[in-house]
Amino acid sequence: MLGTPEREQIARLWARKVEQDAAHIPQPQRHRNLEPASAEFLYSLAVGIGAKRMVEIGGSSGISTIALAAAARVSGGRVISIEIEPQRQAEARVTMARLELASYVDFVLEDAAAVLPTTGPLELAFLDCEKEDYIRFFDMLRLSASGVVVADNILSHSMTGYVRHVRARPGVESITLPIGQGLELTRLPMPA
Numbered sequence: 001m002l003g004t005p006e007r008e009q010i011a012r013l014w015a016r017k018v019e020q021d022a023a024h025i026p027q028p029q030r031h032r033n034l035e036p037a038s039a040e041f042l043y044s045l046a047v048g049i050g051a052k053r054m055v056e057i058g059g060s061s062g063i064s065t066i067a068l069a070a071a072a073r074v075s076g077g078r079v080i081s082i083e084i085e086p087q088r089q090a091e092a093r094v095t096m097a098r099l100e101l102a103s104y105v106d107f108v109l110e111d112a113a114a115v116l117p118t119t120g121p122l123e124l125a126f127l128d129c130e131k132e133d134y135i136r137f138f139d140m141l142r143l144s145a146s147g148v149v150v151a152d153n154i155l156s157h158s159m160t161g162y163v164r165h166v167r168a169r170p171g172v173e174s175i176t177l178p179i180g181q182g183l184e185l186t187r188l189p190m191p192a
């Protein structure tokens with residue numbers, strides 16, 4: 001489970017997101033964030049598999065970054081946090097510094113399409129960007145054997161094409177979990 005300081009920051013970010021949604025602020029100015037329950041799941045998964053090399057695509061202002069960096073602190077790992085929008089990432093940097101988690105994160109301000117070919121093999125990848133990019137970015141991931149991919153908004157955005165795509169890969173195991181907006185949890189084949 002996440003600790004109190006991490007939960008407090010997640011609650012602060014989530015409360016603002018809910019407020020902005022209720023005020024119908026235009027999408028480009030709104031902070032889009034991961035549901036707190038999904039952050040708890042992500043943290044527990046990453047700790048459970050002892051993930052050391054992780055990436056998130058779409059860090060935004062940092063709820064998933066908190067979860068993955070807190071897990072990296074436990075596993076002795078690191079997170080590559082990719083975000084294309086500078087203000088959101090600047091805010092995530094401040095939050096991570098406040099939580100003393102910044103040293104577990106490599107922040108990259110860039111289109112994920114340019115970054116994914118440069119990563120080493122990954123044990124956990126989190127997809128939370130524009131939904132039309134999920135399949136393209138899934139295919140670009142450099143995953144280690146038995147690496148795990150979590151994708152958000154599977155139920156809220158009816159991501160059936162993505163689900164079909166990942167499940168068609170030989171040896172892959174994949175399940176949709178009704179947590180938050182719906183998470184697709186996909187695991188590559190275990191090594192022989």
Ligand SMILES: C[S@@+](CC[C@H](N)C(=O)[O-])C[C@H]1O[C@@H](n2cnc3c(N)ncnc32)[C@H](O)[C@@H]1O
Nearest residue numbers: 032033034058059060063064083084111112129
């Ligand atoms: C739903 S938000 C992510 C929420 C975040 N994971 C959290 O936990 O708070 C999606 C983010 O993906 C970013 N994004 C969209 N396309 C991207 C791309 N090609 N490369 C990097 N970031 C991208 C957007 O700028 C936006 O901040």
